[in-house]
Amino acid sequence: FMIAGFSQEHDSENAVKIFEWMQREEFVPDEVTWTSILSCHSQCRKLEDVIKYFDAMRVSGNAVSGEALAVFFSVCAELGAFDTAEKVHGYVVKSGFEEYLPSKNALTYVYGKQGKVKEAEQLFRQIRNKGIESWNALITSFVDAGKLDEALSLFTELEEVNEFxxxxxxxxxxxxxIIKGCNVQGRGADSLEYFRRMQFSKVLS
Known part of the structure; x- marks a missing residue:
């Protein structure tokens, strides 16, 4: 709980001190403790340390939580540590976390970030109860890969799903x-139209 408290305060230094004290005193960190130390380093933008502690968690033989996987995959996407993420993807499948929504959303971002939009879409289609983060993961992947038509098609699909x-x-x-994608592709009229629709949707209110 102390580590979680330091995590909320973005105090990774004291979180690490408590964590190392626990190990010296032969307290075995549980999955909540490991997840807290990962989250703390992620929030403090010490992204390489997230990878380091995640590896240590797996070596320790401790159970890996779905929350820890979500943090790990998000960090991999930011760092461009794609090979590392793909190796752990196999662990996700074997461990039964494939249906854990936050980790699957983060993994979709990982594949999208490296331009593997086909793999990203496969993951997206496997998600049963898609939240808006799921849709955003793939839409952003399409936009970043320069596949604006696919992004717009998925956006339309999202609107149709909402209608039902x-x-x-x-x-x-x-x-x-979507607006960014239109601008990058030089489709100013479409960009303006989506901006007007966004205002009409009152999403900014």
């Missing part, structure tokens, strides 16, 4: 990704 009673609506991230 699914309470998942485009948020600011969704709209700005």
């Amino acid at each position: 009673g699914n309470d998942v609506k485009a948020n600011v991230v969704t709209w700005t990704s």
Whole structure:
């Protein structure tokens, strides 16, 4: 709990001191403790340390939580540590975490970041109860890969799903990704149209 508290305060130095004290005193860190130390380093932007502690957690034989995997994959996407993420993807499948939504969303970002949009879309299609983060992960992947038509098609699919009673609506991230994609592709008229639609949707209110 102390490590979680330091994590909330973005105090990785004291979090590490408590963690190392626990190990010296032969307290075995549980999955909550490991997840807290990972989250703390992620929030403090010490991303390489997240990879280091994640590796240590796996070597220790401790159970890896879904939350820890989500943090790990998000950091891999930011660092461009794609090979590392793909190796752990196999662990996710074997360990039964494949249906854990946050880790799957983060893994979709990982594949999208390296331009593997086909793999990213496969992951997206496997998600049963898609939240807006799931949709954003793939829409952003398409935009970053220069596949604007695919991004717009997925955006339309999101709107159609919402019309059938699914309470998942485009948020600011969704709209700005689409608008950014239109701008990058030189489609100013489309960009303006989506900006107007975003204002009409009242997502900014």
